[in-house]
Amino acid sequence: MVAKVAWVTGASQGIGRGVALRLARDGYRVALSARRVEPLNAVADEIAAAGGMALVIPADVSEPGENEKVIGRVVEEWSRLDALVLAVGASSLMPILDMTDQVWNQQLQLNLSSAFYGVRAGANVMKPQGGGSIVIVSSTAGFAARAGFAAYAAAKHGLLGLARSAALDLGAFNIRVNVVAPGASATPRIPTQLLDAFAPGTALGRAGVPDDVAAAVAYLLSPDASYVTGVLLPVDGGLRISFGPVPPGGWAASAAESANVWIPGTEPPPA
Numbered sequence: 001m002v003a004k005v006a007w008v009t010g011a012s013q014g015i016g017r018g019v020a021l022r023l024a025r026d027g028y029r030v031a032l033s034a035r036r037v038e039p040l041n042a043v044a045d046e047i048a049a050a051g052g053m054a055l056v057i058p059a060d061v062s063e064p065g066e067n068e069k070v071i072g073r074v075v076e077e078w079s080r081l082d083a084l085v086l087a088v089g090a091s092s093l094m095p096i097l098d099m100t101d102q103v104w105n106q107q108l109q110l111n112l113s114s115a116f117y118g119v120r121a122g123a124n125v126m127k128p129q130g131g132g133s134i135v136i137v138s139s140t141a142g143f144a145a146r147a148g149f150a151a152y153a154a155a156k157h158g159l160l161g162l163a164r165s166a167a168l169d170l171g172a173f174n175i176r177v178n179v180v181a182p183g184a185s186a187t188p189r190i191p192t193q194l195l196d197a198f199a200p201g202t203a204l205g206r207a208g209v210p211d212d213v214a215a216a217v218a219y220l221l222s223p224d225a226s227y228v229t230g231v232l233l234p235v236d237g238g239l240r241i242s243f244g245p246v247p248p249g250g251w252a253a254s255a256a257e258s259a260n261v262w263i264p265g266t267e268p269p270p271a
Helices: 014-025 037-049 066-078 101-129 150-173 192-201 210-221 250-256
Strands: 005-009 029-033 053-056 083-086 132-137 175-182 232-235
Touching (some): 014 029, 014 037, 014 132, 014 210, 029 066, 053 066, 083 101, 101 150
Parallel strands (some): 005 029, 005 083
């Protein structure tokens, strides 16, 4: 049985690293890309130590043409590409009245254009081989917004439109395209105080970790998701469904403190 081949961008740290390690454990041969080679080599060493196969290809995938070069190297080495995970991204906090054209363009180039370049390059290889699966890593900023994140939120919102259009364009070739949207996750780029601020707003009461997102990505790439395409899968611990920080004891306990709210299973309030 021929091992499947995956390419993961942003694989040097955080969610991209977590995805790469998970796919290697699942038996994929994994090509790793990011701009810095040293942390990529460290991830490759982890994969090799666990008995997997990794190929380090440093690249700036936000630049046109770089994606085709990387995929060319992957195909040269392993003859195919079954799975593509686009995990490059970074935010820049800046109020819209202060935002320069340079910051706006950089954010869209890194967070949105890089994904377009990757989808196009990957699909051009997957089409003649009979199909494949692409997962784009977005963010909860892809369906919500916060002050100061105009460029980042615009780019992340754009990823869903890109994925859905690509899913329609590529479905006839058995190429699936989906999106995962992590909430605040414990990665080197996220300050601990920010994680602490977000955690109470989730239904599960904790911040995420890269393995949470990697598990969702692995599902979307797997045969179990063979009839799933064009979807957005939030991996945020329930952040998007709440009104805000969860009160001590949970929503039910908080509501029960009010004489005007009746929780089924408890004694009704006095008339």
